[in-house]
Amino acid sequence: MGQTRFNFMRYGKATLAVSAVLVMLSLLSLGVRGLNLGIDFTGGTLIERQLGRAATADEVRQVLSGADLADLDVAGAVIQPLDNPRDVLIRTRPLSSAEIERVDAALAAAFGGVEVLRTELVGPVIGAELLRRALLAVALASIGILIYVSVRFQFKFAVAAVAALLHDAIIATGVVSVLGVEVNSPFIAAILTVVGYSLNATIVIFDRVRENLQRGKEKSLVELLNRSLNETLARTIHTTATTLLVLVTLFVFGGSTLRDFILVLLVGLTVGTYSSLMVANPLWWLLKEREERARGEANPAPTP
Amino acid sequence: MSKGEPNGRLVPYDGTGVHLLAREERSLPRGNIVRIVVILLILAATGVVLYRFPMQLGLDLQGGVHIVLEARQISAAAVTDEVMERAMAIIDRRVNGLGVAEPVIQREGSRRIVVELPGVSDQQQAIDVIGRTAQLEIQDPFGRTVLTGADLADARLGVDRFGRPAVDVQFTPEGAARFAQLTTLYVGQPIPHRLDGELLVAPVVQEPITSGQGQITGSFTHDEARNLAILLKAGSLPVPLDVVEMRNVGPTLGQESIDRSLKAGIAGLVLVVLYMIMFYRLPGLLADIALGVYIMLVLALLAGLHATLTLPGIAGLILSVGMAVDANVIIYERIKDELRSGSKIRGAVRAGFHRAFTAILDANVTTLIAAGVLFWLGTGPIKGFAVTLSLGVLASMLTAIVVTRWLLVAAVEANPKGAARYFGVQEAA
Secondary structure, rough: OOOOOOOOOHHHHHHHHHHHHHHHHHHHHHOOOOOOEHHHEEEEEEEEEEOOOOOOHHHHHHHHOOOHHHHHHOOOOOOOOOOOOOOOEEOOOOHHHHHOOOHHHHHHHHHHOOOEEEEEEEOOOHHHHHHHHHHHHHHHHHHHHHHHHHHOOOOHHHHHHHHHHHHHHHHHHHHHHHOOEEHHHHHHHHHHHHHHHHHHHHHHHHHHHHHHHHHHOEEEEEEHHHHHHHHOHHHHHHHHHHHHHHHHHHHHOHHHHHHHHHHHHHHHHHHHHHHHHHOOHHHHHHHHHHHHHHHHHHHHOOOO | OOOOOHHHHHHOOOOHHHHHHHHHHHHOOOHHHHHHHHHHHHHHHHHHHHHOOOEEOHHHHHHHEEEEEEEEOOEEEOOHHHHHHHHHHHHHHHHHHHHHOOEEEEEEEEOOEEEEEEEOHHHHHHHHHHHOOOOOOEEEEOOOOOEEHHHHEEEEEEEOOOOOEEEEEEHHHHHHHHHHHHHHHHOOOOEEEOOEEEEEEEEEEOOOOOOHHHHHHHOOOHHHHHHHHHHHHOOOOOOOOEEEEEEEHHHHHHHHHHHHHHHHHHHHHHHHHHHHHHHHHHHHHHHHHHHHHHHHHHHHHHHHOOOOHHHHHHHHHHHHHHHHHHHHHHHHHHHHHHHHOOOOHHHHHHHHHHHHHHHHHHHHHHHHOOOOOHHHHHHHHHHHHHHEEEEEEEEHHHHHHHHHHHHHHOOOHHOOOOHHOOOOOOOOO
């Protein structure tokens, strides 16, 4: 593959506008629809069981609404069938361990046996704390990266990189909100991976911009950016492709436990690659141009 | 460029095998052989580490109960470090009583204790034993507490005179004296035994007991009596602990997760290996070898550091394979650039690695910053994810910069004329 000569920057302002709209829509969805928070955040009980025989969600609900469980108030639980027709996942309000045992006994009696696949019990305090820590983690990581990139590059690069990073985090979260995917603690790890991945791509391109900037061959910032983007394009394609290969196999073979996690990564990876090319660079360009214009106005005004 | 013959053929054969060997050695200098030996040694070392220290699997993979307890603040009594440490020591003794193979008991934050019990599937029993305050009180008929659990020297499973499970208790000398006094004073009257305020049994004193030996009877099952003995012997918790989080993964689901992620990991890896060979030919294959070293290195680091491999951890590991390839791609694209702008292959390889270094360094340090924050703020599985991600980043940098470089330099030295073709670029004349 020879050196490409795409004029990326021609669309720079348009993609920035598109991104601004996407971020706005994401925030809107987050505000209106919110996130489908799982028990890790809201607190609650998750009961995943293999029953003695295949059972429908309705049959399971009948058992939960039964008289002997009436005092547990679990009739309104979320019942989710799984890949295996004998497996069932039940989400309820926080139950004590003893109460969970009663649910198990009722299930065993109705369906001829019950095997514990997974039980999770999260108190409401833990959930609220997790959310607070997640936001804190994104904020602290952003600040750390801002400082590092400012030192190694320039402040403007850092601002553009962090803006692209927040762009990815917000849009990935927005997509999750629109799709109504359940959000649990691995989601935080997924978002931070997306952020790290996108940042990786951004930094590799900025590294080239920094280098070309030092050479000083290009006449304009647009030329400089286009050249840098084209020079790193092969890397962008190969790295995105290999990572996508891995993610798609994980999505296919990973089973239901990992599927939501991988979905977030797939969305985030796509958005992240896009933002490294078409958000971080145009943004840096705008910042840099403004600076040069300001300097242009300030300098040629000699005192009389 | 001519379809270059393998380099060795160009050496005029002079009839002495020794001489030919010497020529070949010149084409692959001693330094390269040493480097390849070093790579093999690294591989061997990782193999030994993995053999000696089997990978520790998280509870989500091997099955078990994970419990987070929080100390309840009662009145003015502060939950101090000392109180928490005492509570942990008591939990440790109780867990040992249960006979769990490799329990983990960790402090988390100022008021929480995390208990992990691999292989345990009965969460109710675990919570009963671990979380109970187990404050035993033996009272006089007027409800005044005379003896507490602290007066016990020993407690063990026994049988009462009807052959039913009971708890045999042995008092400390001081406790024995008070017990003797109590039983002397109230012959013919009931003396209530309470556990956490709940009445266990109120036996009627038949005669004064001065031996310091007693027995707690009741309608216990064998397990209940054994657990009560464990609780009494370990001592009472200095603060009440509430269960704020509990996760229990059955062995079936754990095994299924292992099988699935193993399958996904191998499939993903094969695809990446093929992709690299398809687009980068020989250098791609070398990068794949480096990738193999990378995977062994990460696994050995995880095992050697006794880090626990969790499900999100495996996802992070598999993902980091994709990211590990990145460094090689950056380097190879740089080498291509150099070749295109007219460098000779040796110079291009040297310059390629040199110029790719800043990009790789900066990109990886920023990822490490994110992983570091995750490690610091995260708990449980998130922490595991951060650990595998950080180790993955460090190991990928090392293998890309060192292993790939050594292999590539060796390949170029072995065949300097044809090497440029590896990159699909015509070397400038």
